[in-house]
Amino acid sequence: MESDILKFICANQGAVDTDYLVSNLGCSVSDIICNQEKFASCLPFGQPKVVVRTSLRLCRAKACEGSCGGLHLCKSFLFSGFCQFSQSRKGCYFSHELSSDYNERILKEHGLNILSRTELCTLLLQSDDRLLPPVSFVSCFTLKFCLCLTPMSCQVLSLRCV
Numbered sequence: 001m002e003s004d005i006l007k008f009i010c011a012n013q014g015a016v017d018t019d020y021l022v023s024n025l026g027c028s029v030s031d032i033i034c035n036q037e038k039f040a041s042c043l044p045f046g047q048p049k050v051v052v053r054t055s056l057r058l059c060r061a062k063a064c065e066g067s068c069g070g071l072h073l074c075k076s077f078l079f080s081g082f083c084q085f086s087q088s089r090k091g092c093y094f095s096h097e098l099s100s101d102y103n104e105r106i107l108k109e110h111g112l113n114i115l116s117r118t119e120l121c122t123l124l125l126q127s128d129d130r131l132l133p134p135v136s137f138v139s140c141f142t143l144k145f146c147l148c149l150t151p152m153s154c155q156v157l158s159l160r161c162v
């Protein structure tokens with residue numbers, strides 16, 4: 001059930017109105033968000049929403065043996081399914097294989113192996129500020145919710161671009 005909710009929210013840009021979740025899934029909000037590693041409640045513009053988050057991070061090391069616990073995936077590939085460096089002579093330093101044995105294991109540990117690349121992208125973007133590209137690359141707007149430690153009392157809704 002938890003993974004269904006996670007997937008559902010990821011497929012909906014990472015945040016869903018709390019009322020909508022409760023009326024469609026028939027469970028209480030406290031049941032949904034009791035796993036605070038994965039879910040948080042927030043109140044942007046007075047509208048209660050459940051947002052997803054994860055402690056999983058992309059590994060940044062170019063030659064990592066795998067002790068980082070992070071996902072081994074190229075950032076461009078994660079964002080778009082395409083990487084400009086894969087065409088170049090040197091190739092890309094990072095993996096383009098989401099379903100490698102290593103990544104499968106890491107995703108499973110975090111309960112994220114059910115997510116598609118785009119759903120995972122939404123989740124990681126929302127959870128890791130370092131992934132946001134510089135403003136000069138902005139092509140469209142996405143709402144990014146504050147994931148501070150006191151989300152219920154936090155009114156911050158930061159508008160960020162991806």
Ligand SMILES: [Zn+2]
Nearest residue numbers: 059064066068
């Ligand atoms: Zn690593």
Ligand SMILES: [Zn+2]
Nearest residue numbers: 074083085092
């Ligand atoms: Zn790449």
